[in-house]
Amino acid sequence: MALLRALKRWYAPLLDWCLRRPWTVIALAGAIAVAALATAPLLGTDFMPRLDEGAYLLQTVLPPEASLDEVDRLNHRVEDLLRDVPEVEDVVRRTGRSERTEDPMPHTISDVLVVLRPSRNRSSDAIEDDMRSRVGHLPGVSVLFTTPLGMRIDEGLGGTPADLALKVFGPDLDQLTTLAEQARRIMSEVRGVTDLRMEQATGLPQLRITVNRQAAGRVGLAPGDVIRAIRVGLVGQQVSDVWLGQRRFDLIVRLSDDRRADFNAIRSLLVDGHDGTRIPLGQLADIEQSSGPGAIRRESGSRRLAVEATVSGRDLGGTAAEIRERVAREMRLPTGYFFDLGGRVENQARATRSLLIAIGLALFAVFILLYGALGSVGEAALILSTVPMALIGGVVALFLARESWNVSSLVGLIGLFGIAVQNSLVLITQTRTLMAEGHEFRQALREASIGRVRPKLMTAGTAILGLMPLLVLRLHGTEIERPLAIVMIGGLVTSTLFTLLVLPALYVMAMRSRYQRV
Secondary structure: OHHHHHHHHHHHHHHHHHHHOHHHHHHHHHHHHHHHHOOHHHOOEOOOOOOOOOEEEEEEEOOOOOOHHHHHHHHHHHHHHHHOOOOEEEEEEEEEEOOOOOOOEEEEEEEEEEEEOOOOOOOHHHHHHHHHHHHOOOOOOEEEEEOHHHHHHHHHHHOOOOOEEEEEEOOOHHHHHHHHHHHHHHHHOOOOEEEEEEOOOOOEEEEEEEEOHHHHHHOOOOHHHHHHHHHHHHOOEEEEEEEEOOEEEEEEEOOOHHHHOOHHHHHOOEEEOOOOOEEEHHHOEEEEEEEEOOOOOEEOOEEEEEEEEEEOOOOHHHHHHHHHHHHHHHOOOOOOOEEEEEOHHHHHHHHHHHHHHHHHHHHHHHHHHHHHHHOOHHHHHHHHOHHHHHHHHHHHHHHHHOOOEOHHHHHHHHHHHHHHHHHHHHHHHHHHHHHHOOOOHHHHHHHHHHHOHHHHHHHHHHHHHHHHHHHHOOOOOHHHHHHHHHHHHHHHHHHHHHHHHHHHHHHHHHOOOOOOOO
């Protein structure tokens, strides 16, 4: 323990200097704090750190009028391009999802799982950029990059796998499409926005059949009779059962597949009249081919259309703030129309708000406990003064490590505040104990400070050593804990120095009127 003895010999004269010049120490600490806090606006904000899962999940979207064969052909092209990336081990695709599931998906949307090799020379960001450059310019295909776990988390919390989803709300679908196109143009000019795509509002081929009531009435048919004939021809009607062994199958009567897809064949569909005559459907109804929405999405009781994007090479919060500011400035929304930002950024705002409330309540509870233990508002507030210094260390550490504020770093603050408050409480309690034994205030404070050097350094040192593997080891999953470790290590350094040097000076100044012998 020669090192600890040397530290005590170095610390004692420095402590005496701080106790003789408390105002100088406080001024220096304040100047350092202001300089450190100047880095806070430079920090970005995110929801969660991006996980290196060893795999990517690409969601490809084609126009709603694309046939299954066309979807399969283009997605095979995507798979071939991805397999050319050296780090890719395997590519698996799923196209569409049954309508009977909780989350149906049309055949024009595919999830492409890209499994990476365990040993690879390039970083995940470099591999992602390479894949994006290969598949991002295929005509008619929009691609969204995410990860398997990240996609499930984002869809479960925000309803979309995208980092950003600018949602435009309003009553008219055509107007929504126009506004969404304007928003898409604005977002394309924002730095960091990639994989930009707009939800398909129109383009799905439709066949509109409007029954001519007068024509149907002349042959004794009601509109419902014509509709039933259309349903039999296009959808089918069960007329019997077929048994193969012990298995039963429904026998359905309808037009053949090629005739159901033929406009002229549908116009020629014969409808039985009440007098036994058979009339072509084209004489009983107006039939026209058109295009319409593949899906009408509603949220909060209003129609909405979303423009989705991934954020790459920039923090999520800064990108969202710029998009929100530019859209509000450059777009003129008609009456009854408004926009909102969703996706991962919505989860970030909700989680940050909840954690900040939790931190505030925790600090208030700690203050109440300190006041109950010490019986002094001044000393309780003095102990809590360690918290801002711990925060400063966390901010500087994040800045030096080029990390951003996120849920993980905020959780690290909660743990950091507990350790910082504990060390300060021990110092104040030890000082009061020595004073109760008859020591003069300055002497008691000096002995308590020197006597607590070893425990304070051991507490901070063991915590820092325990957190170091999260910074040094680059293993899958450590991305979540790394911001937490950075905040705690930086905060432990500054809070320990504050407790050793600044807190005694603050204690002298705060208690000068209470202990007149100082």
